[in-house]
Every structure is written in C-alpha cells, then in structure tokens.
Amino acid sequence: MTPTDDEARGYANGRARRDVIIRTASEHFAERGFVSATILEIAAACGISRAGLLHHFADKEALLHAVLEARDEEDQERFAPYVEAHGAIGVLRGMVDLADHNRLVPGLIELFVRLSAEAAATDHPAHDYFTQRNERIRRGTARALVALQARGLVRADLDARSAALRLTSLMDGLQLQWLFDSEVDLAREIRGVVGEWLTPAGREAFDAALPVLAA
Amino acid sequence: MTPTDDEARGYANGRARRDVIIRTASEHFAERGFVSATILEIAAACGISRAGLLHHFADKEALLHAVLEARDEEDQERFAPYVEAHGAIGVLRGMVDLADHNRLVPGLIELFVRLSAEAAATDHPAHDYFTQRNERIRRGTARALVALQARGLVRADLDARSAALRLTSLMDGLQLQWLFDSEVDLAREIRGVVGEWLTPAGREAFDAALPVLAA
Numbered sequence: 001m002t003p004t005d006d007e008a009r010g011y012a013n014g015r016a017r018r019d020v021i022i023r024t025a026s027e028h029f030a031e032r033g034f035v036s037a038t039i040l041e042i043a044a045a046c047g048i049s050r051a052g053l054l055h056h057f058a059d060k061e062a063l064l065h066a067v068l069e070a071r072d073e074e075d076q077e078r079f080a081p082y083v084e085a086h087g088a089i090g091v092l093r094g095m096v097d098l099a100d101h102n103r104l105v106p107g108l109i110e111l112f113v114r115l116s117a118e119a120a121a122t123d124h125p126a127h128d129y130f131t132q133r134n135e136r137i138r139r140g141t142a143r144a145l146v147a148l149q150a151r152g153l154v155r156a157d158l159d160a161r162s163a164a165l166r167l168t169s170l171m172d173g174l175q176l177q178w179l180f181d182s183e184v185d186l187a188r189e190i191r192g193v194v195g196e197w198l199t200p201a202g203r204e205a206f207d208a209a210l211p212v213l214a215a
Numbered sequence: 216m217t218p219t220d221d222e223a224r225g226y227a228n229g230r231a232r233r234d235v236i237i238r239t240a241s242e243h244f245a246e247r248g249f250v251s252a253t254i255l256e257i258a259a260a261c262g263i264s265r266a267g268l269l270h271h272f273a274d275k276e277a278l279l280h281a282v283l284e285a286r287d288e289e290d291q292e293r294f295a296p297y298v299e300a301h302g303a304i305g306v307l308r309g310m311v312d313l314a315d316h317n318r319l320v321p322g323l324i325e326l327f328v329r330l331s332a333e334a335a336a337t338d339h340p341a342h343d344y345f346t347q348r349n350e351r352i353r354r355g356t357a358r359a360l361v362a363l364q365a366r367g368l369v370r371a372d373l374d375a376r377s378a379a380l381r382l383t384s385l386m387d388g389l390q391l392q393w394l395f396d397s398e399v400d401l402a403r404e405i406r407g408v409v410g411e412w413l414t415p416a417g418r419e420a421f422d423a424a425l426p427v428l429a430a
Contacts, residue, residue: 031336035251110335117332120325120394121246131395159407166404169388170381177384179335180346189381192374196411 018056018066021046026067030111033118034064034126061125064115068129071111086209089153089202091144092194093209099171100187109175116172138164145197153202163197233271233281236261241282245326248333249279249341276340279330283344286326301424304368304417306359307409308424314386315402324390331387353379360412368417378412 024045028037039060043053057063078101082094102108119126142164148154170193171186178184198206239260243252254275258268272278293316297309317323334341356379363369385408386401393399413421 033248033250033333035248113332113335116391117328118248120328120391127395134392134395162404162407165389165392165399166385166408169392169404170385171388172391173384173386173388174380176331176335176387177349177380180342180349184380189377189384192377193381 014056017046017048021048021053021056021063022066022070025063026071026111027107029064029067030107030114033114034060034124035118039063064125065129067111068115068126071108081212082209085212088144088147088151089205089209091141092148093206093211095141095167095171096187096191096194097211099174099190102175103178103186109179113172113176113179134168137168141167148198148202153199153205154197155199158197167193229271232261232263236263236268236271236278237281237285240278241286241326242322244279244282245322245329248329249275249339250333254278279340280344282326283330283341286323296427297424300427303359303362303366304420304424305427306356307363308421308426310356310382310386311402311406311409312426314389314405317390318393318401324394328387328391328394349383352383356382363417368414368420369412370414373412382408 021042025037025042028042028045037060039053040050042063043050046053053063057066075098078098079094082090082097084090086093115126116130118124119130121127138161142160145154145158145160145163149156149158149160154160167190171190174184174186174189178186194206195203236257240252240257243257243260252275254268255265257278258265261268268278272281290313293313294309297305297312299305301308330341331345333339334345336342353376357375360369360373360375360378364371364373364375369375382405386405389399389401389404393401409421410418
C-alpha cells in the first residue's frame with residue numbers, strides 16, 4: 001500500500017465521518033431546535049467525543065451551516081431536473097412533486113419548520129440564510145409565473161409577485177399543519193392552488209410534465 | 216381599613232403581579248422559545264425571585280399555559296364581535312382585520328410562530344394545545360364558508376374544507392415570511408385569496424362588514 005492509498009482512505013473516512021455528523025446534527029436540530037441542541041449530545045449520538053466532532057466542525061454554528069448546505073444540495077438535485085426537463089412549468093410541477101417527496105424524508109420538514117421559526121430572531125445564525133432562501137424561492141417562482149403568462153399557460157390577470165408569496169407561504173404553512181395532522185395532503189393543496197392559476201393549455205402542460213424525481 | 220379591604224388589595228396586587236409575569240414570559244417565549252427560556256430569567260426580568268414567581272405558577276409549563284390562555288382571550292375579544300356583528304362573513308372579515316392588527320402587537324406573531332414550530336414535537340407541552348387550535352380554526356372557517364355558500368356569497372364550487380386548510384396555512388406561512396420581510400402585507404394577501412372565493416354579492420357583503428376592532 002502506497003502513502004497515496006493511505007491518504008485516500010483517510011480522506012474517504014473523514015468524509016464518511018463528516019456525513020454521519022451532519023445527518024445526526026440534522027436530526028437533533030429537527031427535534032430540539034438549534035438553540036437547545038448541544039455539540040456534546042450530537043457527538044455522543046455519533047459515538048465520538050466532543051473534541052472528535054470539533055475536529056470536523058469548529059463549532060455548532062459551522063455544523064448548522066453544513067446541515068443547511070447539505071439539505072440545499074439534496075433539494076437542488078431533486079428540483080433542477082424538473083426545470084431542465086420542463087422549463088418554467090417544471091418549477092410548478094417540481095414544487096408539487098417535492099412537497100410529496102419531502103413528506104417521506106424523515107425529519108426534513110421538522111428541520112425546516114423548526115429552524116426557520118427559530119431563525120426569525122435576527123441574532124440567529126441562520127437568519128440571513130432563511131432571509132435569502134425565502135427571497136430566492138419567491139423570486140424564482142414569480143419569474144416562472146411571468147414566463148408562463150407570456151406563453152399563455154398562466155392567467156394573465158394573476159399578480160405574479162403576490163402569487164409567488166402566497167405559494168411559498170402556503171407551502172410553509174401546510175408543512176406546519178402537516179406536523180400536527182398527517183392527514184394534510186401537501187401536494188394536493190398546492191396542486192389545487194396552482195391549478196386555479198393555470199389556463200386550460202397550462203393545465204395540459206402541467207399534466208404532461210412527467211415526474212423526474214431522482215431516487 | 217377593614218380586613219376585607221386588605222384582602223381586596225392583596226388580591227388586586229396578586230393579579231397585577233400575575234399579569235406582569237405572563238407578559239414577561241410571553242416576551243421570553245417569543246424571543247427564545249419555550250424550551251430555551253428559563254424561569255430564573257423570566258423572574259429576574261419581572262424583578263422578583265425564582266421562588267416569588269413559583270408562588271404564582273407551579274412551573275414553566277403552567278406559565279406557558281397561562282400565556283396561551285391570555286393570548287386566546289385577547290384573540291377572542293377581538294374576533295367575537297366580528298361574528299356577532301356580521302355572522303359568517305364576519306369570520307372572513309375578522310381574519311383579514313386581525314392579520315393587520317396582530318402585526319402591531321409587539322411579539323405576538325413571534326410568539327405563535329416560535330411556539331407552534333416547537334410544539335410540533337409530540338412531547339412539547341403545547342402540542343395538544345396547537346393541535347386543537349389548528350383543528351378549531353380550520354373547522355370554524357370551513358363552517359363559515361359552507362354557510363356563505365348556502366347564501367350565495369361564496370362560490371358553490373369551492374371545497375370548503377380544503378379552502379379552510381389553505382387559508383389557515385397561508386396565514387401561518389405569511390406570518391413566518393413577514394418576520395423575515397416586513398414588506399409582506401398579511402392582510403392584503405389574505406383579502407386577495409378570500410376575494411377569489413367570494414361571489415359579487417359576497418364581495419359586497421364583505422366590504423359592507425365594517426371593522427369592529429376593540430381598542
């Protein structure tokens with residue numbers, strides 16, 4: 001075995017360890033919130049020492065950012081194919097399908113509901129992250145609606161900015177309701193609202209945009 | 216001064232002290248969440264000792280329930296006159312006006328956003344409270360929509376249960392968005408959605424239902 005193999009194995013081990021820590025931290029933040037979760041408990045749940053964890057992440061804040069980054073990457077991996085395959089109508093179709101998918105990822109909705117509520121406090125380390133995330137989602141949705149209006153797929157009288165705000169708010173609110181009542185059908189409600197905005201041609205395009213969910 | 220006067224003054228002092236504790240606890244829960252807030256800090260902010268606070272409330276959980284009860288009473292005082300004055304259309308009108316009003320009560324939206332997200336955890340002491348509150352609001356809204364449909368004020372093709380779920384989710388979601396972006400106009404968005412459900416006669420009735428906000 002050459003030193004290079006050793007290095008490669010060390011690197012792979014380091015990555016695997018990092019991934020376990022991120023997954024575990026994500027669970028803790030989802031269940032207890034960022035403020036109440038402790039590095040010590042997360043480390044213990046990973047079967048390592050506090051110092052062992054701090055070798056990978058400088059502090060709890062660095063861990064929070066790593067968790068959010070990992071979740072964003074997964075989100076992007078699932079959402080991007082919709083836009084690539086279907087363009088602007090894929091944005092709407094992707095939102096509906098992802099709402100359905102997210103329900104099945106343990107702790108995912110809990111994490112975002114919990115952290116975004118905490119992060120409303122301006123001194124929370126994820127405050128800027130959620131401010132930018134909210135803006136980005138609203139802007140992207142509004143842009144897609146305008147593009148669909150230009151192609152006659154969305155009603156011309158719809159105020160795209162306001163509709164985008166309502167859709168993202170509805171998504172956030174439905175996720176919260178769902179945590180209390182698992183009968184709430186996120187995808188059905190979002191599809192219902194989007195359906196009211198689509199023209200007949202838009203509804204056809206929406207239905208024709210087949211799911212492209214990665215795994 | 217008779218003993219009865221003394222007793223009365225003691226009772227009034229006790230009530231005033233209780234109210235200060237509830238208000239202070241409400242601020243702490245809104246800013247830090249229930250889990251992170253401590254009895255010691257709340258007591259200190261009231262200028263009393265931990266034991267002094269525990270004389271009024273057995274523990275942090277009792278204090279939480281007192282905070283939620285007080286908020287519910289205020290809510291009810293503002294909302295009930297709408298229903299009394301305007302019947303079913305008053306339910307919709309009251310939701311719009313209260314959304315505007317709530318923005319102006321410092322910490323109120325923060326409190327509900329923060330606590331409801333925390334309370335999604337089934338072992339949270341306010342879990343049942345929020346489960347029942349969500350159900351009650353959805354049921355009341357659905358009932359009002361059905362009554363308005365019977366009178367031709369709301370579109371007959373509207374699925375009242377689904378619309379009620381969407382409206383309450385939208386309200387929760389808009390409150391969250393507003394905490395990150397104070398430009399979000401809660402009342403405008405809710406009025407917009409409700410407006411799409413109303414028939415022309417319904418719109419007239421809605422506009423005629425004048426605000427009856429208590430101070």
